Amino acid sequence: NFRWLLVASFIGPVVGVGLAFASALALSGGMVLSKQGLAEGVDPLFAALLRMVVAMGVFWPTAMLTGRLRPALSVVRGDGQDRRNFRWLLVASFIGPVVGVWLSLVAIGATQTGIAATLIGLEPIFIIPVAALVERRWPTPRAIAGAGIAFVGTALLCLRNVL
Numbered sequence: 001n002f003r004w005l006l007v008a009s010f011i012g013p014v015v016g017v018g019l020a021f022a023s024a025l026a027l028s029g030g031m032v033l034s035k036q037g038l039a040e041g042v043d044p045l046f047a048a049l050l051r052m053v054v055a056m057g058v059f060w061p062t063a064m065l066t067g068r069l070r071p072a073l074s075v076v077r078g079d080g081q082d083r084r085n086f087r088w089l090l091v092a093s094f095i096g097p098v099v100g101v102w103l104s105l106v107a108i109g110a111t112q113t114g115i116a117a118t119l120i121g122l123e124p125i126f127i128i129p130v131a132a133l134v135e136r137r138w139p140t141p142r143a144i145a146g147a148g149i150a151f152v153g154t155a156l157l158c159l160r161n162v163l
Contacts, residue, residue: 031104031113038109048102055097118157125151 037047063069075086107116125147128139139147 028117031108031117034105035108035113038105044105044109045102047105048098051101052097115158118154122150122154 034047038044060069063072075082075089078086104116104120107120110116128143128147131137132139
């Protein structure tokens with residue numbers, strides 16, 4: 001029994017790390033392919049809209065097939081706390097996927113894909129002050145140190161021709 005427990009304790013993190021690498025591969029592939037489309041003269045706003053439409057085309061059938069459609073829609077019909085949560089989700093859905101994706105496509109079209117991807121990858125650094133303000137959850141010294149290291153690493157990559 002101990003062996004199975006030991007194996008099970010490693011499976012979750014291994015699957016999580018594998019999915020994180022798959023996500024990084026998909027995101028980087030999407031950025032490189034977006035750069036190609038933007039180089040052909042596609043407007044970044046239209047490209048962002050296209051990405052949202054394709055995402056919806058994948059999301060809704062997946063939600064239906066996995067039985068998660070009803071819980072997803074219950075938030076819209078809810079009242080009280082659910083209604084307030086829905087408003088926050090609506091605002092977040094506009095800021096992140098709409099504005100964030102659109103601006104990332106503008107950045108990819110305006111500069112080298114690697115530089116844009118590196119700067120877009122700074123979002124964990126920006127999460128720290130936002131979480132501190134919105135959730136009143138103050139960062140640990142370890143989180144601040146990690147953010148500082150990430151920032152310095154990004155600066156070194158972006159300023160490699162200047163230094």
